[in-house]
Amino acid sequence: MTSKLREVPKYAxxxxxxxxxxxxxxxxxxxxxxxxxxVLASSMLPGTNLLANWQSLTEFxxxxxxxxxSTVNAVLTTVLALVVSSIAGYGFEVYxxxxxxxxxxxxxxxxxxxFAATMIPLFQLFAxxxxxxxxxxxxxxxxxxxxxxxxxxxSARSFxxxxxxxxxxxxxxxxxxxxxxxxxxxxxxxxxAAVITFMAAWNNFLWPxxxxxxxxxxxxxxLISNFTGGYVIDYGALMLAVLIASLPTIVxxxxxxxxxxxxxxxxxx
Amino acid sequence: xxxxxxxxxxxxxxxKGPKIKPSPAARRRSLTGWAFLLPAAVLIxxxxxxxxxxxxxxxxxxxxxxxxxxxxxxxxxxERMLSDEIFKMTVGTTLLYLAIQVPLMLVTALVLAxxxxxxxxxxxxxxxxxxxxPAAISLVSYSLVFRTIFATDGLVNDWLLxxxxxxxxxxxxxxxxxxxxxxxxxLLWRWTGYNMIFYLAGLQNIDPTTLEAAKMDGAGPIRTxxxxxxxxxxxxxxxxxxxxxxxxxxxxxxxxxxxRGGPANTTMTMSHYLYEVSxxxxxxxxxxxxxxxxxxxxxxxxxxxxxxxxDKRD
Numbered sequence: 001m002t003s004k005l006r007e008v009p010k011y012a013x014x015x016x017x018x019x020x021x022x023x024x025x026x027x028x029x030x031x032x033x034x035x036x037x038x039v040l041a042s043s044m045l046p047g048t049n050l051l052a053n054w055q056s057l058t059e060f061x062x063x064x065x066x067x068x069x070s071t072v073n074a075v076l077t078t079v080l081a082l083v084v085s086s087i088a089g090y091g092f093e094v095y096x097x098x099x100x101x102x103x104x105x106x107x108x109x110x111x112x113x114x115f116a117a118t119m120i121p122l123f124q125l126f127a128x129x130x131x132x133x134x135x136x137x138x139x140x141x142x143x144x145x146x147x148x149x150x151x152x153x154x155s156a157r158s159f160x161x162x163x164x165x166x167x168x169x170x171x172x173x174x175x176x177x178x179x180x181x182x183x184x185x186x187x188x189x190x191x192x193a194a195v196i197t198f199m200a201a202w203n204n205f206l207w208p209x210x211x212x213x214x215x216x217x218x219x220x221x222x223l224i225s226n227f228t229g230g231y232v233i234d235y236g237a238l239m240l241a242v243l244i245a246s247l248p249t250i251v252x253x254x255x256x257x258x259x260x261x262x263x264x265x266x267x268x269x
Numbered sequence: 270x271x272x273x274x275x276x277x278x279x280x281x282x283x284x285k286g287p288k289i290k291p292s293p294a295a296r297r298r299s300l301t302g303w304a305f306l307l308p309a310a311v312l313i314x315x316x317x318x319x320x321x322x323x324x325x326x327x328x329x330x331x332x333x334x335x336x337x338x339x340x341x342x343x344x345x346x347x348e349r350m351l352s353d354e355i356f357k358m359t360v361g362t363t364l365l366y367l368a369i370q371v372p373l374m375l376v377t378a379l380v381l382a383x384x385x386x387x388x389x390x391x392x393x394x395x396x397x398x399x400x401x402x403p404a405a406i407s408l409v410s411y412s413l414v415f416r417t418i419f420a421t422d423g424l425v426n427d428w429l430l431x432x433x434x435x436x437x438x439x440x441x442x443x444x445x446x447x448x449x450x451x452x453x454x455x456l457l458w459r460w461t462g463y464n465m466i467f468y469l470a471g472l473q474n475i476d477p478t479t480l481e482a483a484k485m486d487g488a489g490p491i492r493t494x495x496x497x498x499x500x501x502x503x504x505x506x507x508x509x510x511x512x513x514x515x516x517x518x519x520x521x522x523x524x525x526x527x528x529r530g531g532p533a534n535t536t537m538t539m540s541h542y543l544y545e546v547s548x549x550x551x552x553x554x555x556x557x558x559x560x561x562x563x564x565x566x567x568x569x570x571x572x573x574x575x576x577x578x579x580d581k582r583d
Binding site: 014022084087095096100110118121175221225 | 305309318319323396403405515547558569
């Protein structure tokens with residue numbers, strides 16, 4: 001009995017934290033269905049203004065185009081990042097040698113380079129190449145990330161080397177060992193890496209804002225950021241736009257959250 | 270970068286007996302290894318290291334648009350910074366966010382992770398999902414939600430007025446102190462659950478017998494937490510400290526969207542100012558690059574200090 005009573009503060013604390021965490025998100029969802037006046041009146045109940053908000057939102061904003069550009073950028077980033085980083089992480093672990101370890105150390109240093117310090121030369125580089133407004137300019141700076149290479153190197157460490165030796169005996173080519181043995185075994189790691197990369201790419205704001213000069217190519221975060229520029233803000237439509245921009249990452253999180261936590265367990269030991 | 274032509278010679282050096290030449294198969298394998306690393310290494314070289322050095326050169330140049338020349342004196346841009354009151358203020362503001370938000374967030378995350386790691390806790394998955402959920406939405410999105418909630422006629426004022434905690438509506442985003450507080454609250458809201466996940470992952474790697482042993486020795490839960498759990502979590506704590514410091518020093522989205530840097534630039538972060546200097550109105554790449562190097566040096570110094578401190582406590 002007393003031990004149960006002692007649990008009460010713990011659950012109360014968790015409830016408050018959970019409520020504070022979910023509260024603003026709940027408000028965002030119900031506000032998307034309310035009129036601007038109701039949003040400012042802090043209505044916490046769903047309304048009937050969803051359709052009107054959608055019309056008000058799409059009247060001046062090309063939501064479809066922004067969703068399309070966000071999707072292309074995020075999918076392209078995720079696929080390329082997973083391929084490039086996993087093959088590098090595998091390479092560093094399976095074929096490791098002092099020189100490769102030194103290179104790994106240098107690449108890890110890149111983790112400390114703030115994006116701010118590379119932004120201007122990157123803009124100049126892509127401007128010189130005539131790649132301003134291109135999806136590749138958005139994607140190229142973010143596909144090789146030291147953190148992902150580290151994640152895959154750690155997972156390659158847990159991959160039994162006897163399997164590699166046995167596969168070599170069977171005459172399998174080095175790349176086939178990676179592709180046919182390592183990739184299928186490491187699905188949880190790939191899932192975790194995919195969640196992190198997709199979310200970061202979808203939510204990326206500063207670099208797309210710099211390199212996508214023409215607003216025809218704007219992404220969802222750019223669209224909602226520009227939304228508040230006017231004198232009178234339609235809060236209902238704004239919250240709907242914010243909700244639409246957040247849906248893909250929330251869905252992906254729910255679908256893959258188990259492997260997200262599992263995949264991360266091995267990163268730092 | 271030409272790592273491909275450097276073959277791996279370590280087997281030779283190590284074998285003291287009769288010299289064994291690496292077999293053709295082993296040499297081919299080493300080359301395959303380099304080929305596996307090549308795309309990532311080249312990309313990081315071109316997309317991170319090269320622009321970093323380019324920015325250093327650029328920081329010594331001055332001019333408008335793409336017509337840039339070396340400044341006279343070379344350190345002109347750096348000298349200009351010293352009398353740039355706005356920039357100095359953005360450094361102070363960013364450091365204020367860092368000093369308040371990062372410790373508060375990491376301690377909360379650590380406490381939450383420790384509670385959630387208890388095997389007897391009920392509804393574990395529910396708590397974890399609810400607390401992590403803010404990390405699933407974009408920085409721009411939550412900035413605009415917070416901007417709406419903290420508007421003068423917004424939700425927070427409505428509730429506080431209803432509870433009679435304030436006499437009249439507070440202009441949260443219009444006053445320096447409260448606007449800065451809203452940014453810090455926003456950061457806490459967005460990132461605490463994210464860091465908690467890292468600690469949860471770290472806690473799962475802790476050997477449960479060490480906790481049992483502490484219990485057998487008569488240590489209470491708090492003593493166990495500080496003497497057994499925290500030391501074993503150290504690598505994870507160091508990682509989150511460095512990541513959060515890095516992130517806070519480069520804060521942009523919140524400053525740009527939540528407060529627009531206002532009132533009177535008092536909530537503006539360094540990265541936000543850098544963006545304004547480099548890409549708004551009269552872009553000045555030279556001065557922008559110099560500003561970006563201040564951020565780079567601050568990140569490097571703080572990371573070095575943190576790694577030193579992290580190593581010492583062993």
